[in-house]
Amino acid sequence: MSIAKTPQPPYYAVTFTSIRTEGDNGYDEMANRMEELSANQAGFLGMEHAQSDGLSITICYWESLEAITDWKQNSEHQIAQAKGYETFYQAFATRICKVERDNIFEKK
């Protein structure tokens, strides 16, 4: 994972913060498939992910709200979302955000 190379704002971010239930329950396979599938969606700009101390944060960047809605309604993603509620997560927060400004730094 690295820092996503996003365009000039405005664009959109979906932050997904989650705490898992016990056990894998098919999660890793599903997560890999969703990562592959989302990266191929129209309007996808990039993804960042980290997890520690039981907390996982994934941020996906998108060109528009329409791109986010299209991804939410993807049929395979809808099955994954249902398994999220039923099986994978003890708790989660999804936040739909408009990125208004950014500051990107890379040491020379």
Next chain:
Amino acid sequence: MSIAKTPQPPYYAVTFTSIRTEGDNGYDEMANRMEELSANQAGFLGMEHAQSDGLSITICYWESLEAITDWKQNSEHQIAQAKGYETFYQAFATRICKVERDNIFEKK
């Protein structure tokens, strides 16, 4: 760390994704101090943090853009920001975001 208990949108999120340079260089002490200081700022709503595979993600939630500006201009925080550029980070991205919608789930 847990999922931040944020109010009904709209509110603001500042995402900070970073890759560190080698060594501690006083980072841990500074990070702890900044966490304490930001949590006491007016308009602070919560924080989420995770790090893995060399990538760190911190999301701070704020009531308003004014609260974000005030925190950015805090004098101790300005010293920390300067050390961020000079010493702590190989690369980072700060993104100022308006949270337009959210979906919070907790299993019963």
